[in-house]
Amino acid sequence: MLVQVMAQRALADAIELMANAMAQEAVSRTADRVAQEARRGGEDELRLERFMNNKPPIFKGGYDPDGAQQWIE
Numbered sequence: 808m809l810v811q812v813m814a815q816r817a818l819a820d821a822i823e824l825m826a827n828a829m830a831q832e833a834v835s836r837t838a839d840r841v842a843q844e845a846r847r848g849g850e851d852e853l854r855l856e857r858f859m860n861n862k863p864p865i866f867k868g869g870y871d872p873d874g875a876q877q878w879i880e
Contacts, residue, residue, distance in 0.1 A: 864878050 866878060
C-alpha cells in the first residue's frame with residue numbers, strides 16, 4: 808500500500824513538472840512572437856519612410872492611359 812502511494816505521488820510530481828515545463832515553453836514562444844511582430848512593424852514603417860523620401864508621383868485619379876504610363880515610368 809505504501810509503495811503504491813509513493814508511486815502515485817512520484818507520478819503526480821512528474822506530471823506537475825511536465826505541466827510547468829510546457830507552460831514555460833508557451834510563455835517563451837509567446838514572448839518571441841510578440842518581439843518578432845514588433846520588429847516586423849518597425850521594418851514596415853522604415854520601408855514606407857524610405858519610399859516616401861523618394862517623393863513618388865501622386866495618382867490623381869481619372870482615365871488617362873498616357874498619364875498612367877508616365878506615372879509608372
